[in-house]
Amino acid sequence: MSASAVALDRRQISRFALFVHRSRAVPYLLLLPCAAWIVIFFIVPLVLMIWRSLTHEGFSTVVYTELMTSPQYIKVMMTSLKIVSLTTIVTLLIGYPIAYALTISGTWSRIAILTLVTIPYWVDVIVRSFSWLIVLGDNGIINKTLMQVGLTGRPLPLLYSLVSVLLAMIQILLPTMIITLFGAMLRIDRNLLLAAKIHGATGFQAFRSVFLPLSLPGIYGACLLVFVIGLGFYVTPALLGSPAETMISQTIMIEANENLDYERASAAGVILLLITIAIVTIYNRYFGLERLWGGAER
Amino acid sequence: MKASSIVLGLMVFGGIVYLLFPVIVVVTISFSSATYLNFPPPGYSLQWYLKMLNDPEWLSAFWVTVKVGVLASLLATLVGVPAAFALVRNAIPGQSLLNAIILSALVTPPIVSAIGVFIMYVPLGLVNSLLGLAGAHAVAGIPFVVINTAASLRSADRDLERAAIIHGASPLAAAVRITVPIIAPGIVVGFILSFVHSAHELLIASFVLGGVGKPISVKMWSQVQSTTDPSVTAASSVLIGIAILTVISVGASRSLAKRRTR
Numbered sequence: 001m002s003a004s005a006v007a008l009d010r011r012q013i014s015r016f017a018l019f020v021h022r023s024r025a026v027p028y029l030l031l032l033p034c035a036a037w038i039v040i041f042f043i044v045p046l047v048l049m050i051w052r053s054l055t056h057e058g059f060s061t062v063v064y065t066e067l068m069t070s071p072q073y074i075k076v077m078m079t080s081l082k083i084v085s086l087t088t089i090v091t092l093l094i095g096y097p098i099a100y101a102l103t104i105s106g107t108w109s110r111i112a113i114l115t116l117v118t119i120p121y122w123v124d125v126i127v128r129s130f131s132w133l134i135v136l137g138d139n140g141i142i143n144k145t146l147m148q149v150g151l152t153g154r155p156l157p158l159l160y161s162l163v164s165v166l167l168a169m170i171q172i173l174l175p176t177m178i179i180t181l182f183g184a185m186l187r188i189d190r191n192l193l194l195a196a197k198i199h200g201a202t203g204f205q206a207f208r209s210v211f212l213p214l215s216l217p218g219i220y221g222a223c224l225l226v227f228v229i230g231l232g233f234y235v236t237p238a239l240l241g242s243p244a245e246t247m248i249s250q251t252i253m254i255e256a257n258e259n260l261d262y263e264r265a266s267a268a269g270v271i272l273l274l275i276t277i278a279i280v281t282i283y284n285r286y287f288g289l290e291r292l293w294g295g296a297e298r
Numbered sequence: 299m300k301a302s303s304i305v306l307g308l309m310v311f312g313g314i315v316y317l318l319f320p321v322i323v324v325v326t327i328s329f330s331s332a333t334y335l336n337f338p339p340p341g342y343s344l345q346w347y348l349k350m351l352n353d354p355e356w357l358s359a360f361w362v363t364v365k366v367g368v369l370a371s372l373l374a375t376l377v378g379v380p381a382a383f384a385l386v387r388n389a390i391p392g393q394s395l396l397n398a399i400i401l402s403a404l405v406t407p408p409i410v411s412a413i414g415v416f417i418m419y420v421p422l423g424l425v426n427s428l429l430g431l432a433g434a435h436a437v438a439g440i441p442f443v444v445i446n447t448a449a450s451l452r453s454a455d456r457d458l459e460r461a462a463i464i465h466g467a468s469p470l471a472a473a474v475r476i477t478v479p480i481i482a483p484g485i486v487v488g489f490i491l492s493f494v495h496s497a498h499e500l501l502i503a504s505f506v507l508g509g510v511g512k513p514i515s516v517k518m519w520s521q522v523q524s525t526t527d528p529s530v531t532a533a534s535s536v537l538i539g540i541a542i543l544t545v546i547s548v549g550a551s552r553s554l555a556k557r558r559t560r
Contacts (some may be wrong), residue, residue: 027388033382045414122541131320232407
């Protein structure tokens with residue numbers, strides 16, 4: 001190829017670039033690979049799963065009818081909702097004071113607390129669940145201590161119970177609760193508390209009548225996140241629960257992996273997804289999702 | 299007032315003990331000289347680390363996790379960084395789209411994605427494929443990359459890029475050679491978070507690579523279900539060590555990002 005041909009080629013490329021630039025297509029072209037990836041590896045699988053759940057011997061909703069009327073599925077769903085509700089409430093009760101302490105602490109203690117709170121966040125859920133297996137066992141440190149102190153004669157059956165599942169789930173979801181609450185609390189104008197105190201409120205009164213109501217959107221948002229993430233838990237109840245603590249993800253896993261019944265697994269998956277979407281939609285309707293992301297660029 | 303801050307301090311202390319106690323237990327037991335899980339251990343040794351290092355299954359699992367994680371995070375970075383440019387610099391309905399992506403990635407139950415991906419992969423022959431798992435993990439990595447790149451990009455000085463264009467650089471070259479190095483720490487944070495997510499992910503991994511060539515999460519899960527052998531605590535402790543190194547490097551690149559974009 002001669003030098004002039006290369007030059008011509010270059011000019012054509014730059015003309016093309018200019019054309020693309022002027023047509024205001026650039027932002028969409030930049031978004032295209034990302035959108036394509038999400039569609040292919042996230043949306044298409046979900047659509048295929050919905051399709052699979054509806055095509056049991058021809059097109060029918062028979063699998064859904066089966067699941068909705070199966071006492072086993074209703075029980076598992078109720079158990080899941082019960083465990084997640086308890087987890088969310090306790091996580092909020094433990095997380096709120098810590099998030100509040102973060103908002104009033106100085107720079108260094110804030111960095112220290114935040115680091116300590118986020119360390120478990122980086123540890124695999126399998127490891128964090130497994131550690132409770134060691135701690136709560138018959139020879140575990142809790143039972144040993146209780147026996148040494150003389151509070152109990154023989155080891156308490158702490159493991160494979162609601163208690164062990166809750167202890168681990170709360171521990172795993174606590175960093176999410178604290179960080180989300182903290183993000184929301186940072187947006188509260190602290191001058192309002194000062195104003196309340198100037199007008200004669202005690203510290204506690206100012207907290208209860210000003211700070212607490214203003215932090216409610218943060219509470220709702222953090223609880224939504226913890227609830228919805230907790231609903232999908234698999235490892236923790238499978239490792240630390242008895243059959244009475246079976247959660248929905250475990251049942252779906254058994255349908256797929258052991259029964260090889262992908263129609264039922266898909267249908268149960270769709271139901272779980274619909275419940276999740278319903279919770280998020282109700283939240284969005286009453287509180288607005290944008291509040292949750294107010295600090296997206298933290 | 300004094301009493302209330304003492305109570306608050308105790309609550310924070312209690313909460314942090316609760317959060318860290320299990321982590322401390324796992325790390326301590328990994329150095330145990332006993333052949334069973336016992337806390338506190340009767341003595342200390344490195345036997346479980348040696349056992350793990352001599353077990354080809356653990357080593358291959360670590361290697362698989364690294365390959366899948368790096369590949370997934372690279373893919374997420376390649377598609378996520380241009381998307382972050384588009385979302386930050388243009389008045390397209392970007393913010394709501396970004397929120398939708400973050401939210402759907404966060405709230406979709408992992409088992410649902412896993413079943414869906416498996417149903418799609420079986421006819422495509424992508425089951426048992428490293429590439430297949432990386433492709434699915436990349437989806438979850440994209441939000442991390444987009445959020446962190448977008449945050450860096452918002453605080454980066456665009457005039458430097460404009461100056462390069464005025465001096466004759468093409469818009470693409472100016473973006474790649476001027477702005478990308480400036481926002482690199484943000485991209486690195488996104489990459490690391492995406493890698494950590496991939497390394498921890500269990501359900502998609504056990505459907506796609508559950509047979510031969512298991513990644514570390516699948517290997518650990520089968521191990522903790524079947525045995526009470528402390529070697530799993532050694533593997534966990536290595537992961538915790540990697541996690542702490544990651545926290546430090548994220549912190550370092552964040553402060554570097556602040557210094558650069560100030």
